[in-house]
Amino acid sequence: MKSVKSSWNSSINEGEYRRKDSQFRNWITPDGSAGITGLSGFQAEAGRYHLYVSLACPWAHRALIFRKLKGLEEMITVSVVHPEMFEKGWSFKHDKGSQELYGTTGDDLYGGEYLSEKYFAQVPDYTGVISVPVLWDKQQKVIVNNESSEIIRIFNSAFNGITGNELDFYPEYLQDQIDQVNELVYHNINNGVYKTGFATSQQAYDNNAKDLFSALQQLDNKLATQRYLTGNELTEADWRLWPTLVRFDSVYHTHFKCNLNLIKEFTHLYNYMLELYQIPGIAETVNMAHIKRHYYASHLAINPYGIVPLGHQQDWSAAHNRDRLFN
Numbered sequence: 001m002k003s004v005k006s007s008w009n010s011s012i013n014e015g016e017y018r019r020k021d022s023q024f025r026n027w028i029t030p031d032g033s034a035g036i037t038g039l040s041g042f043q044a045e046a047g048r049y050h051l052y053v054s055l056a057c058p059w060a061h062r063a064l065i066f067r068k069l070k071g072l073e074e075m076i077t078v079s080v081v082h083p084e085m086f087e088k089g090w091s092f093k094h095d096k097g098s099q100e101l102y103g104t105t106g107d108d109l110y111g112g113e114y115l116s117e118k119y120f121a122q123v124p125d126y127t128g129v130i131s132v133p134v135l136w137d138k139q140q141k142v143i144v145n146n147e148s149s150e151i152i153r154i155f156n157s158a159f160n161g162i163t164g165n166e167l168d169f170y171p172e173y174l175q176d177q178i179d180q181v182n183e184l185v186y187h188n189i190n191n192g193v194y195k196t197g198f199a200t201s202q203q204a205y206d207n208n209a210k211d212l213f214s215a216l217q218q219l220d221n222k223l224a225t226q227r228y229l230t231g232n233e234l235t236e237a238d239w240r241l242w243p244t245l246v247r248f249d250s251v252y253h254t255h256f257k258c259n260l261n262l263i264k265e266f267t268h269l270y271n272y273m274l275e276l277y278q279i280p281g282i283a284e285t286v287n288m289a290h291i292k293r294h295y296y297a298s299h300l301a302i303n304p305y306g307i308v309p310l311g312h313q314q315d316w317s318a319a320h321n322r323d324r325l326f327n
C-alpha cells in the first residue's frame, strides 16, 4: 500500500497554501458523447454511477446537494469515508459506532480499505491528490470525474431525460452573473478559509483572512437587498457558497483562525444560511459530527492533539427572516 501525502501539507509555497487541480475531468452526457473535457463513453443511465464522499468536505457536499435537489438519489449510489484522514488518505474504516455517529458506509461496492486504491488502479503512477468527491462508473470501474464544480454541472442536466427533473441551477440567462459570483466566492471564501487556515507565514495568514472577511461583508451587503446571490432565483452560486457557511462557526472560525467574525454576526448571511438549511432534504446532507471530527482530528499540524471542541452550537431550526424581507 503506497503512502499518500495529504495534499494540503504538500502544497505550501512561501507560506501560502496552493490548491492543486483535479485530474479526472470526463463528463456524463445524455448520449455518452464526450463533454467539455475528457473522454466519451459515459452515458447517463440509472444505477450506473456512484459517488465517494466525505461528509466533512465542502466540495463533496455540493455534489450531495445536487444529487438531492435533482432527484438523483435512487439513481446514483453513495459511499461515505471515515472522517479521520491520515497519511494513507481517506479510509473506509467503518463499524456500527462510526456509522451511527459519522454516517460511514465502508466501501460497500468493493470492500476496499482506502480511497487511493481507486486512483492507483486507474493510474498506477498517479501523483495528484487523492480527493473526494469521486464520481465513479460502476460499469467500466473507473473514475469519471473528481472535480466538484463539474460534477454539479453534470448532475444539473445530464440525467434530466431520465428523471424528468428540469430544475436548472445554471440557467443560461444568469451564467455570466453566476460565474462572476463563483470567482469571488471560490478564491476568497471556499478556498479562502483553507488558505487562511493552512498559511504558514503571518503575512499569508493576514492577507487571506482579510480577503475572506471582506468578501463575506460584500456578500452580506448584497443579501441585504436581494434574496439570493444572483437575484430572486436560487442558483449554483448559492449552493457553492453554502457548504462553507455551514462549517464556518463550528470549524473555520476556530480551527482555521477565521475569527474576525462569526457568520452569526453577519445578519443577512446568517439568515440566508438558515433559509437554505431548511429547504426540504438539505438538512440530511449535513453531519456536523463528521465535519468536526474530520477537521480537528485530521490536521494535526495545526491542532496537534486532535481535540475536537464542544462549541459552536447552532440551532438550525431557528426562524429566519428571508420570507419577511423579500415577500
Ligand SMILES: N[C@@H](CCC(=O)N[C@@H](CS)C(=O)NCC(=O)O)C(=O)O
Pocket (backbone or CB within 6 Å): 005, 006, 007, 008, 021, 022, 056, 057, 058, 059, 060, 089, 129, 130, 131, 132, 133, 146, 147, 148, 149
Ligand atoms: N477541486 C476539488 C477539491 C476537492 C478536495 O480538495 N477535497 C479534499 C477534502 S475537502 C480532499 O479530499 N483532500 C485530500 C487531501 O488533502 O489529501 C473539488 O472541488 O472537487
